[in-house]
Amino acid sequence: MANQSPGGDSSPVIIEVNYESSLSTGTDVARYYLSKSVKDSTKQQYTRVYDIWTEFCQQNGVPEFGADHKQLAACLSLVMLKSESYSKVVTLSAAIAHEYRIRMLQSPTTHESISLLFRGFRNEHSQERVAKRPMTxxxxxxxxxxxxxxxxxxxxxxxxxxxxxxxxxxxxxxxxxxxxxxxxxxxxxxxxxxxxxxxxxxxxxxxxxxxxxxxxxxxxxxxxxxxxxxxxxxxxxxxxxxxxxxxxxxxxxxxxxxxxxxxxxxxxxxxxxxxxxxxxxxxxxxxxxxxxxxxxxxxxxxxxxxxxxxxxxxxxxxxxxxxxxxxxxxxxxxxxxxxxxxxx
The missing domain is CATH 1.10.443.10 (Intergrase catalytic core)
Known part of the structure; x- marks a missing residue:
């Protein structure tokens, strides 16, 4: 099975798989396909913000892939408070969800409290997005x-x-x-x-x-x-x-x-x-x-x-x-x- 290497390099990387009828092999293949479920350009956006989550987990003793919705809400709220960037917390949440999906884990991003949290972000930090000027x-x-x-x-x-x-x-x-x-x-x-x-x-x-x-x-x-x-x-x-x-x-x-x-x-x-x-x-x-x-x-x-x-x-x-x-x-x-x- 061939795929492109990380970072957009077009040189092929061959993943060797022993085609046995086993759960472990099938799981590995599934994780590979799940990792390809988003475009490279989207992965680049996720990579730019995901370190925020890993650093938060390390500093607070939170398991990166075992956190609950309360811990995620705390991280997102701190990012929102510091940056006041709604798009940044949306991207961070999506990046965390993607990493959980790859590992076939239930993501804390799906909890109802997170949806309500984003509504609070929008209500409290509502701002009109100013478009950048065009090149002339x-x-x-x-x-x-x-x-x-x-x-x-x-x-x-x-x-x-x-x-x-x-x-x-x-x-x-x-x-x-x-x-x-x-x-x-x-x-x-x-x-x-x-x-x-x-x-x-x-x-x-x-x-x-x-x-x-x-x-x-x-x-x-x-x-x-x-x-x-x-x-x-x-x-x-x-x-x-x-x-x-x-x-x-x-x-x-x-x-x-x-x-x-x-x-x-x-x-x-x-x-x-x-x-x-x-x-x-x-x-x-x-x-x-x-x-x-x-x-x-x-x-x-x-x-x-x-x-x-x-x-x-x-x-x-x-x-x-x-x-x-x-x-x-x-x-x-x-x-x-x-x-x-x-x-x-």
């Missing part, structure tokens, strides 16, 4: 200019791995409406340059949040007549930067020698830190931008230039009109820009 064409243009500065050599080939992977990823999020988790999985073979009928990129996203049946989703990125802001030209230069023999992840982590690691993609937290550092360097307040800013900026630009809801749904991989609409920025500045486009 102007911001992308500044990123391209920064990459192509003289000190970074011809076509930016002397720039750092971090700068390249950050700008290329944000540009791709903007031009494909792709999620970070989808783009982080891309390998070089998934990004193909096509010179005809006009220069463009053909990109295959597979295994994303909205790809329920692993059918994949193909996106096309057209070239721009201005090489200085062309995503296709950027990708060709990035291929050259990575080298002709490179075949790994397109958003790689770095080796100790500051070279791209083809076998491991950058983590979500690492990518977010890189993006915020770049935004600050370019003179923007990084707190207003997040990992959905690229996708939101692309959706807003497409809508401003006449894209229909059905086109946005198809391009962004959304299954409902409501989700597509949520990514279009309708702030006063955005509406002014849309109005100005109509007057050209």
């Amino acid at each position: 064409g102007e911001i992308l243009s500044k990123m391209y200019s920064h990459l192509y500065r003289p000190e970074h050599g011809r076509d930016g080939l002397k720039a750092s791995v971090v700068l390249w992977r950050t700008i290329w990823r944000l540009s791709l999020e903007y031009h494909t409406l792709g999620r970070f988790s989808d783009i982080a999985k891309l390998q070089k073979k998934d990004v193909v340059y096509k010179p005809t009928p006009s220069p463009h990129l053909k990109i295959l996203f597979k295994g994303g949040k909205n790809d329920q049946y692993s059918e994949g989703s193909e996106r096309i990125v057209a070239s721009n007549s201005d090489d200085k802001i062309c995503p296709v030209k950027l990708t060709i230069n990035y291929f050259q930067f990575l080298g002709p023999t490179y075949s790994g992840y397109m958003v790689p982590s770095c080796t100790p020698k500051n070279t791209p690691n083809p076998n491991k993609a950058v983590s979500y937290s690492g990518a977010l830190t890189d993006m915020k550092k770049l935004m600050s360097m370019l003179g923007y307040d990084a707190t207003f931008y997040g990992e959905h800013s690229g996708k939101r900026g692309g959706a807003t630009a497409a809508a401003a230039n006449g894209a229909t809801e059905s086109q946005l749904k198809r391009l962004g991989g959304w299954r409902s009109d409501a989700m597509a609409a949520k990514y279009v920025d309708l702030s006063i500045n955005s509406r002014i820009s849309m109005s100005q486009l109509l007057q050209k």
